[in-house]
Amino acid sequence: MIVGIDLGTTNSLIGAMDSGFPLLFADESGSRLTPSAVWWPVGGSPVVGREALAHRDEVLLSVKRLIGRQTTVGGSGVSPEEVSARILEKLKADAERSLGISVERAVITVPAYFNDSQRAATKRAGEMAGFIVERLLAEPTAAALAYGLDKLGEKSKVAVYDLGGGTFDISILELSGGVFNVLSTNGDTQLGGDDFDAAIAAAFDISRLEARQLKEQSTADHQPSEIADVCRPIIERTRGLCLRSLHDANLAVDDLDEVILVGGSTRMPLVREFVRDLFQREPNTSQHPDEAVAVGAVIQAGILDGTVQNVTLLDVTPLSLGIETFGGLMNVLIPRNTTIPCKAGEMFTNAAVNQTSMRISVLQGEREMAKDNWKLGEFEIPFTPAARGQARVGVQFEIDASGLLHVLVRDVATAADTKVEIVSAVEVTDEAVEKMLADSLEHAFEDMDDRQFAEACLKADEMLPAVEAALAQLGGEAAPEECEAIAAAVEKVRRAKEVRSLQKLKSALNELDKLTEPLAARLVEAVMEGRL
Amino acid sequence: MTDYFAVLGLPRRPGLEETVLQETYLRLAAAWHPDAAGGDLEKFRELQEARQTLLDPASRLRHLLALEGFIKPSDGSFQPSAELFLEVAGALDFVKKVSAKMLAAQSAIARASLSAECVQAGKRLGRVAQRVAERRADLRGQIAAIDAEWGKSSASSLEKIAAEWHFLSRWDEEIQEKRFLLENQPLADLRR
Numbered sequence: 025m026i027v028g029i030d031l032g033t034t035n036s037l038i039g040a041m042d043s044g045f046p047l048l049f050a051d052e053s054g055s056r057l058t059p060s061a062v063w064w065p066v067g068g069s070p071v072v073g074r075e076a077l078a079h080r081d082e083v084l085l086s087v088k089r090l091i092g093r094q095t096t097v098g099g100s101g102v103s104p105e106e107v108s109a110r111i112l113e114k115l116k117a118d119a120e121r122s123l124g125i126s127v128e129r130a131v132i133t134v135p136a137y138f139n140d141s142q143r144a145a146t147k148r149a150g151e152m153a154g155f156i157v158e159r160l161l162a163e164p165t166a167a168a169l170a171y172g173l174d175k176l177g178e179k180s181k182v183a184v185y186d187l188g189g190g191t192f193d194i195s196i197l198e199l200s201g202g203v204f205n206v207l208s209t210n211g212d213t214q215l216g217g218d219d220f221d222a223a224i225a226a227a228f229d230i231s232r233l234e235a236r237q238l239k240e241q242s243t244a245d246h247q248p249s250e251i252a253d254v255c256r257p258i259i260e261r262t263r264g265l266c267l268r269s270l271h272d273a274n275l276a277v278d279d280l281d282e283v284i285l286v287g288g289s290t291r292m293p294l295v296r297e298f299v300r301d302l303f304q305r306e307p308n309t310s311q312h313p314d315e316a317v318a319v320g321a322v323i324q325a326g327i328l329d330g331t332v333q334n335v336t337l338l339d340v341t342p343l344s345l346g347i348e349t350f351g352g353l354m355n356v357l358i359p360r361n362t363t364i365p366c367k368a369g370e371m372f373t374n375a376a377v378n379q380t381s382m383r384i385s386v387l388q389g390e391r392e393m394a395k396d397n398w399k400l401g402e403f404e405i406p407f408t409p410a411a412r413g414q415a416r417v418g419v420q421f422e423i424d425a426s427g428l429l430h431v432l433v434r435d436v437a438t439a440a441d442t443k444v445e446i447v448s449a450v451e452v453t454d455e456a457v458e459k460m461l462a463d464s465l466e467h468a469f470e471d472m473d474d475r476q477f478a479e480a481c482l483k484a485d486e487m488l489p490a491v492e493a494a495l496a497q498l499g500g501e502a503a504p505e506e507c508e509a510i511a512a513a514v515e516k517v518r519r520a521k522e523v524r525s526l527q528k529l530k531s532a533l534n535e536l537d538k539l540t541e542p543l544a545a546r547l548v549e550a551v552m553e554g555r556l
Numbered sequence: 557m558t559d560y561f562a563v564l565g566l567p568r569r570p571g572l573e574e575t576v577l578q579e580t581y582l583r584l585a586a587a588w589h590p591d592a593a594g595g596d597l598e599k600f601r602e603l604q605e606a607r608q609t610l611l612d613p614a615s616r617l618r619h620l621l622a623l624e625g626f627i628k629p630s631d632g633s634f635q636p637s638a639e640l641f642l643e644v645a646g647a648l649d650f651v652k653k654v655s656a657k658m659l660a661a662q663s664a665i666a667r668a669s670l671s672a673e674c675v676q677a678g679k680r681l682g683r684v685a686q687r688v689a690e691r692r693a694d695l696r697g698q699i700a701a702i703d704a705e706w707g708k709s710s711a712s713s714l715e716k717i718a719a720e721w722h723f724l725s726r727w728d729e730e731i732q733e734k735r736f737l738l739e740n741q742p743l744a745d746l747r748r
Contacts, residue, residue, distance in 0.1 A: 203582045264740060271736050327591050336586040363604055365590065365597060425590060483662045490669040537663050544668035551671040 026129040026158055026329045027119050028321030030166070031108060031146065033088040033190030033216060034288065036060050037318035038115040040123065041331045046170070046322035048315060049122040051114075057314060058115060061085050062107050064100060072114040080233075086218055089190045091149070092142030105145050109152035116153060130155040131325040133317050135191040136162035137211030137342045139388045140400050140429045147428065158328050160426035163188070164195035165339050166320025167286040168204055171311055173323055176202045176334065180281040183269070185299055185307070186317070187262065188287035190216040194266045196273040196280075205338045208272035208361045210265040217289040220255050227254045239292070252294050259298045266302060272361055282308045286316045338363050341423050348385040348394040357421055360390065367422040374407045374415040381406050384419070386429070386446055401446035405433055477526045483533055484517050491540055494547050497556060502543065513539050559623055560606035570617055570714060571703030572610060581607045613699060614725060617718035626715070636723045640687060644727045647680040651734045674738060681735045688728050695721055
């Protein structure tokens, strides 16, 4: 028996296949949703779930956003993995109570856009909780399984828009004869319901909890416009990711048969409106926003233990994998959206006589420069002593079905394979991070005012001629009050530059920027329509 | 050398329908995926390589030629049409310059003042994309003609087609990427 688990930012769920159907288990209070909350008193044993929420000021929440990125949660001294492990232990106990037997093997879902560090940390959390983690499964893919299980005979192309408590994923799949083939995926592992709460809390000067209640109340019918104004820019951040995913899948909006919504945040009318507008159709809300991912995890567990047949999942790696090469560039070995499991090989030769080793940095990401990508870590290639260019070592990069990287080193002369450990880049101590931060801040203060003034002047030099030109082109259409207001703001910018006041220049530029935004939009519109 | 046509159970010929390839691939992927009963990781990986190789006409034709024992001509023997090359390179260079200006712009109005250039860049990209697509359609026709005569005709022209297709693919990839960025980034944000 293998269980399926959705380890969510806000809530977590567990289930297993039961007589051919996916079944989710309830906790002792009868709820299938367990809050991903842990209260861990110093020297005491941790309390998980609903009870933990009562300890308002000390409860650890949303640790999923930290997993694989930080070594400790806030000032608690415990790692995100440890906290997640406690949540998984609780789910394990709930499942065992429901089933009446002990469970050891599990499928755990992760955001599709999780990198190797975040996935590896999630797997470690599962192991700390006493599970054998059979598979990490991408959340939108899991949701697609839940959606498609009763449509195995059909052929279709679907997008899954998954906006949860802390993460966003978009995946595009081709469903054909029981094969769930992921064509592309994209996302942001730091974008979700938490961000709406934070933005609402900041805008109305209320607590996060109150903000969340306000958000959920307004979900019932329509969103008050003040809340919508705060949330819209956050939702807009998903637009580019959706378009990129479509582009990567080589599909247009019209090629899709369904756009499936999952994740608690897709209950927001504003999100549904956004999806309707972007994908030009009514989104499919047939899946339970909080449960679809867990149901998919259970189905994948069923595929692995043989209780679900004739279903195959072809998932992809979300991020390009590569190594750092000369000039600080990233050399891609496995491009993003490659079907997993997969592998790629690279040959390395010694650059000097009797060189004993070479350090390789492993990267994930889409940017050209190595430093702009996520560094997974480093490993060392050993060379046998030889003349320059004579020692040759092949390195194999394998990404398994869970999206986890394994590196094998093969000495060409001896044909011996060794598995190498990548030393994680995350495991730098907190003190080291703090020092780095302090250093950069200290440095920044030295010449900040001068530099900021120079930068503001550059912005002024860029804006003034652009405003003048736009007014010359479109001034006839603008209301006299608008022209006067802009002219006044332009004058303020000029004066602030003359008196060399950074504060005045910044505020004048901000004012001019705001005032000319409608003018800018009209200018773009006019050019697009061919009127200019 | 592995015969990727045989891996997919497809005839060893120059022409290949993309939909046939994809359907065959999905059927076999379901059988060889390590999660399936009787699955096989090595065969699954080989299948991925086979699909990758046969999907792109350039690598497919080269693979076919290698299987048929034709000697590979030295690299660099192919020169793409200078006229098309200059047009593509010119358009990409223009887009690069506009994008750099766009990226440096710090205000909405400065970005908006670049919209005419952006529109022009988009049009130039559209034109070269069109020309590349036409040339590709032309080559597809040539492949189909050779495919119809396959077995009788000589395969010598296939290497030239493969080489040209390779150039066109790389250009197209860059053109499409630049178009995507141009259409979906700064100006679209300003209009909203």
